[in-house]
Amino acid sequence: MEPLTYRSLRALRDAVCSGEVSAREITRAHLDRIAEVEPAISALLAVTTDGALAQADAVDAARSRGEELGPLAGVPIALKDVISTRGVATTCGSRILAGWKPPYDATVTARLREAGAVMLGKANCDEFAMGSSTENSAYGPTRNPWNLDRVPGGSSGGSAAAVAAGEVAGSLGSDTGGSIRQPAALCGIVGLKPTYGRVSRFGLVAYASSLDQIGPMARSVEDAALLLEAICGVDLLDATSVDAPPFSAEAVKRGDIRGLRVGVPREFMGDGIDGAVAAAVRAAVEALCSMGATAEECSLPTARHSLATYYILAPAEASSNLARYDGVRFGLRSEGGSGHAGMTEASREAGFGAETKQRILVGTYALSAGYYDAYYLRAQKVRTLIRRDFDAAFERFDVLVTPTSPTVAFGIGEKSDDPLAMKLADVCTLPANMAGIPGVSIPCGMDQGLPIGLQIMGRSFDEENVLRAAYAYEQATRWHTHRPEVAR
Amino acid sequence: MPAIQTETQYVSSIGMEVHAELLTESKMFCGCRNAFGGEPNTRCCPVCLGLPGSLPVANRLAVELVIRAALALHCSISPIAEFDRKNYFYPDLPKGYQISQYDQPIGSGGWLDIETEAGPRRVHIRRVHLEEDTGKLMHLPTGDSAVDYNRSGVPLMEIVTEFPPDMGSADEARAYLVKLRAILTCIGVSDGKMEQGSLRCEPNISVRPTGASAFGTKTEIKNLNSFRAVHRGVQHELTRQVALLRRGERVAQETRGWNEARGETVLQRVKEVEQEYRYFPEPDLLPLHIDDAWVASIRAGLPELPDAARLRLVDQYGVSAAEADLLTQTAAWTAYFERAAGLCGNARATANWMMGELARLLNAANLEIDQCKAGPEALAELLAMVESGKISGKMAKGVWEAAFETGEAPAAIAARQGEQISDAGALGAVLNSVIAAQPDVWQALCAGDEKKLTFMVGQIMKQTRGKANPGEVNRLLRERMAGGAQ
Known part of the structure; x- marks a missing residue:
């Protein structure tokens, strides 16, 4: 029998429905795989064995009663640890939330449960999703399954590594500046940041509210599309969620891409982009053209300001979003200080890591009287310009294609002392967050034994065209079938 | 400036x-x-x-x-x-x-x-x-x-x-x-x-x-x-x-x-x-x-505002400006006033009573008018009784206090109070007959056995079928006791 790990989401679900295997067998196989590779990779902060087996048994019981099973019945998944799970620790990779068990599920958690998915664990990430390497986790770094000396990317590094290593069939990450797409690229999987508002943020512990978006990570475009279909849709608990036309995973596989207009923004193909990465992306564009798409170079002149804009807006929102960690109601309380101010100071000093503190400081500064106009307000204006650049480009093109990451996975510790170099890792992904548009990363090559990611961006709420292009490319190539040899 | x-x-x-x-x-x-x-x-x-x-x-x-x-x-x-x-x-x-x-x-x-x-x-x-x-x-x-x-x-x-x-x-x-x-x-x-x-x-x-x-x-x-x-x-x-x-x-x-x-x-x-x-x-x-x-529909739904209500109360009911101020202090006051005045037909008396007795009792009890047990119907009933001479102004005050306290209808309170025998002569006659019937008890009471007092009161209430004013009965008994045994 074909091994259960590394099977596709759709194949696993079909196997459960047909009775070929039970959800319990699938769960057990993946728990075994977790036990096998986790010591090397450290993708998961918690493995929820009991809860997973109970969920699997519920699926099997439903099947034996002849009930119709959900679209993700028996599918093993992991959730980034910034996504709330009722009664299961949700730490955000931070010491300040060590042991925090939310009394509620995030909307996406509830929707996955409803669809029959089986949650195997919570995935490691940079503290409060702030970082590009998962080295900022208070619980230690996650390692790249392709090379254990390399980072998996971040901040959803645990979610990406767990999928790449076959620990789960799919996972959810969150993407504020590239945190789904960049680790997907570095781990050789598919990662989609949906349109802002496509997926409810209720229960996603906020980093930068106007940029955060939850999205799927999987080993194929179809699997990612199935996950998106299960979690998307308007939610009364999130006022920024949008009642958009429903997304259909089936439509992604329908038809061809003949006549699809592909734009290749030159700003993402020049300086700072590794030669092998640029070459792989060019080859991918040619592959799309060979399937009937038309491609043309274009320009997004203001996109290069995304990095500077992001590092004003995201920390500004973060400085406010993270104010609630004061030791009063939940999370770490340090008894060091005196009075409320003292307690709050001591708790935050002990509970937050260096990167988080730095962003809180930067954001507090950017919002201060006298600096607000020069920083926050100006950044908002630049953000509008970036959005307009994309609007103009999408008048001529259906999708835009760029590298996801300027380089393949870098070494653990390699950029820890160079914050600017670290932040440049997100230079290709940030613009989509600024504009709120969807973007997917799919594998498109290998360099030095490490995966290269191709980013495809599209119009707001046009995940269908983005994923259709990705699916067509995937069907025409074999990159997504490469598997890492995880060292024991 | x-x-x-x-x-x-x-x-x-x-x-x-x-x-x-x-x-x-x-x-x-x-x-x-x-x-x-x-x-x-x-x-x-x-x-x-x-x-x-x-x-x-x-x-x-x-x-x-x-x-x-x-x-x-x-x-x-x-x-x-x-x-x-x-x-x-x-x-x-x-x-x-x-x-x-x-x-x-x-x-x-x-x-x-x-x-x-x-x-x-x-x-x-x-x-x-x-x-x-x-x-x-x-x-x-x-x-x-x-x-x-x-x-x-x-x-x-x-x-x-x-x-x-x-x-x-x-x-x-x-x-x-x-x-x-x-x-x-x-x-x-x-x-x-x-x-x-x-x-x-x-x-x-x-x-x-x-x-x-x-x-x-x-x-x-x-x-x-x-x-x-x-x-x-x-x-x-x-x-x-x-x-x-x-x-x-x-x-x-x-x-x-x-x-x-x-x-x-x-x-x-x-x-x-x-x-x-x-x-x-x-x-x-x-x-x-x-x-x-949206704004227009909200505007259309606005009720009469206090300034307008104040002018209207002066105009429509002939109350003074100062009274109108108090009667429009909240919508509940205005509604109370209009309901009571409408029922009893005497707006001036209603305004008077609300500014005087009602305001006084509300203040003392620290209550808002909408928490008051005696509603506008009760006040109208009371004022109608005063107007028709059924009760005196002095008695009305007591009836109103009781109504404010208990929420009981003023007519019922007044009826009960009105039927009470408070007349000293009438009560004295009843007392005489009780003493005549229970001479031993009376002697004991006069000798200082205070427990017998309750018994005597009970006998008087029994004879009057509960209509005797208990306060008055007590007073009479004490008076007679002070006068000594006959």
């Missing part, structure tokens, strides 16, 4: 910030019930506790109530309702920021008219905006502090007067608040309960030498829980500031709390540095569009 002179050498300027909790069923950004009191932390949820991952969803009715209030205060209405975050750390503020409105309040540029002995004055209103209330910090006898988040997230409207301030005296400060409360309760936006803190006012006060153009340093007073406290607090603060300046000292910019028992303001917090709130647009909420049709 609108400020008026209260001291010979100084001019006073008074501005006012008023916070009113809105009468919505649920809180501002979650589904928790909006109510007063209760066991601590029984009306809260992940959203109003600010738990990680929770998100606010705006209560549309709260926006509507603020538009209503802004219209009643003659404000222009912003075409868009946007929320901002006001960032500061405090244990009663669960998210570390308060969702409020910063540069685009729902209402701006309004006014209301007041009248005091000094004459009429128009008080201009700078802004009316919507925000969320905080929790409540409690200091326990153990020395620890505790927080109750039942109030956290209750929709709160802030009404701020224009600068430079229009008001210049404690009388005007009180009149402004009385009128504002009348309007807010009349339009059903607030219950106006100052003692419960659902309506809170913070006057800011400064004085400057007559003729000086620059305003003096202002102080803010908190903890004013009644109209009386507002008047006394403002007056005290004006006097304090003038005294400081006359001594050659300076007024410090600070927040002072009113101490009702001591009758003075006490320093709470020095505010020399303007606090840095780092306002920015709330990214979790989308701007809410307020279109003309």
Whole structure:
């Protein structure tokens, strides 16, 4: 029998429905795989064995009663640890939330449960999703399954590594500046940041509210599309969620891409982009053209300001979003200080890591009287310009294609002392967050034994065209079938 | 210059910030019930506790109530309702920021008219905006502090007067608040309960030498829980500031709390540095569009406002201006009056009775008129009995007190009181026959056996089938006992 790990989401679900295997067998196989590779990779902060087996048994019981099973019945998944799970620790990779068990599920958690998915664990990430390497986790770094000396990317590094290593069939990450797409690229999987508002943020512990978006990570475009279909849709608990036309995973596989207009923004193909990465992306564009798409170079002149804009807006929102960690109601309380101010100071000093503190400081500064106009307000204006650049480009093109990451996975510790170099890792992904548009990363090559990611961006709420292009490319190539040899 | 002179050498300027909790069923950004009191932390949820991952969803009715209030205060209405975050750390503020409105309040540029002995004055209103209330910090006898988040997230409207301030005296400060409360309760936006803190006012006060153009340093007073406290607090603060300046000292910019028992303001917090709130647009909420049709339908739904009601009561019922003021202090007062006057047909007597006996009893019991057990029907019934001569004015007072206490119908109370045998002669005859029938008991009682008193009273009640006035019976018995055994 074909091994259960590394099977596709759709194949696993079909196997459960047909009775070929039970959800319990699938769960057990993946728990075994977790036990096998986790010591090397450290993708998961918690493995929820009991809860997973109970969920699997519920699926099997439903099947034996002849009930119709959900679209993700028996599918093993992991959730980034910034996504709330009722009664299961949700730490955000931070010491300040060590042991925090939310009394509620995030909307996406509830929707996955409803669809029959089986949650195997919570995935490691940079503290409060702030970082590009998962080295900022208070619980230690996650390692790249392709090379254990390399980072998996971040901040959803645990979610990406767990999928790449076959620990789960799919996972959810969150993407504020590239945190789904960049680790997907570095781990050789598919990662989609949906349109802002496509997926409810209720229960996603906020980093930068106007940029955060939850999205799927999987080993194929179809699997990612199935996950998106299960979690998307308007939610009364999130006022920024949008009642958009429903997304259909089936439509992604329908038809061809003949006549699809592909734009290749030159700003993402020049300086700072590794030669092998640029070459792989060019080859991918040619592959799309060979399937009937038309491609043309274009320009997004203001996109290069995304990095500077992001590092004003995201920390500004973060400085406010993270104010609630004061030791009063939940999370770490340090008894060091005196009075409320003292307690709050001591708790935050002990509970937050260096990167988080730095962003809180930067954001507090950017919002201060006298600096607000020069920083926050100006950044908002630049953000509008970036959005307009994309609007103009999408008048001529259906999708835009760029590298996801300027380089393949870098070494653990390699950029820890160079914050600017670290932040440049997100230079290709940030613009989509600024504009709120969807973007997917799919594998498109290998360099030095490490995966290269191709980013495809599209119009707001046009995940269908983005994923259709990705699916067509995937069907025409074999990159997504490469598997890492995880060292024991 | 609108400020008026209260001291010979100084001019006073008074501005006012008023916070009113809105009468919505649920809180501002979650589904928790909006109510007063209760066991601590029984009306809260992940959203109003600010738990990680929770998100606010705006209560549309709260926006509507603020538009209503802004219209009643003659404000222009912003075409868009946007929320901002006001960032500061405090244990009663669960998210570390308060969702409020910063540069685009729902209402701006309004006014209301007041009248005091000094004459009429128009008080201009700078802004009316919507925000969320905080929790409540409690200091326990153990020395620890505790927080109750039942109030956290209750929709709160802030009404701020224009600068430079229009008001210049404690009388005007009180009149402004009385009128504002009348309007807010009349339009059903607030219950106006100052003692419960659902309506809170913070006057800011400064004085400057007559003729000086620059305003003096202002102080803010908190903890004013009644109209009386507002008047006394403002007056005290004006006097304090003038005294400081006359001594050659300076007024410090600070927040002072009113101490009702001591009758003075006490320093709470020095505010020399303007606090840095780092306002920015709330990214979790989308701007809410307020279109003309919505505003028009809210305007059309406004009831008669206190100013109009006041004029109408004078005109329609012939009550005095002073009576009309009191009768329009809240919508509940106006409704009570109109119902009672309509039923009994005597508006003057109704107004008299409400300003006198009803107001007195409400004050003594610390009740609002809508909590009163004796409703307008009861008052009408009472006044009709007085008018027809069934009961005397003196008796009416007693009947009314009983009705106020128990909620029993005045006619029933009067009937019972009227049937009572209180006449000393009649009761004396009954007493004689009881003594004649029970001579031993009477002897024992007169010898000092007090326990027999109850028995004697019981015998008299039995003979009169319960109609004897017990107080009168007791009095007679004592009198007879003092006279000695016969």
